[in-house]
């Protein structure tokens with residue numbers, strides 16, 4: 001626990017784990033609670049591809065062509081999980097993370113990176129260790145239909161991701 005220290009948001013704590021820097025809840029969050037806003041400089045897809053370190057990607061896609069760049073705040077260090085406890089909602093241009101289930105104090109905050117991915121570019125091997133781990137983090141369109149519907153029902157799939165996924169479906173038919 002000696003590497004534990006507070007960062008910008010009092011209710012979140014960063015710890016270094018075997019996954020690298022990770023963010024933990026420092027209090028109990030009810031389901032549907034606001035957790036943190038994602039910020040950062042906005043980059044075009046072309047800039048993103050040029051700057052990306054594929055083994056350490058801290059960019060977040062926010063539209064078909066735009067990505068939020070890395071920051072030095074908690075939003076930068078939230079890990080992927082195939083069984084996440086939060087998800088992203090883009091509301092009036094703000095990129096906001098909400099819990100999708102109750103989160104206990106001390107639990108790691110995670111979201112499913114695939115819910116915001118419609119890029120046809122980067123992929124990552126997953127070792128999140130959950131029972132339903134897919135083994136790969138890829139664009140939303142590659143998720144099983146049932147899981148897509150679950151995430152869409154939770155309101156945590158941005159419109160551009162749903163449109164991209166539907167377009168790919170139509171092309172495949």
Ligand SMILES: [Zn+2]
Nearest residue numbers: 082126128133
């Ligand atoms: Zn996984």
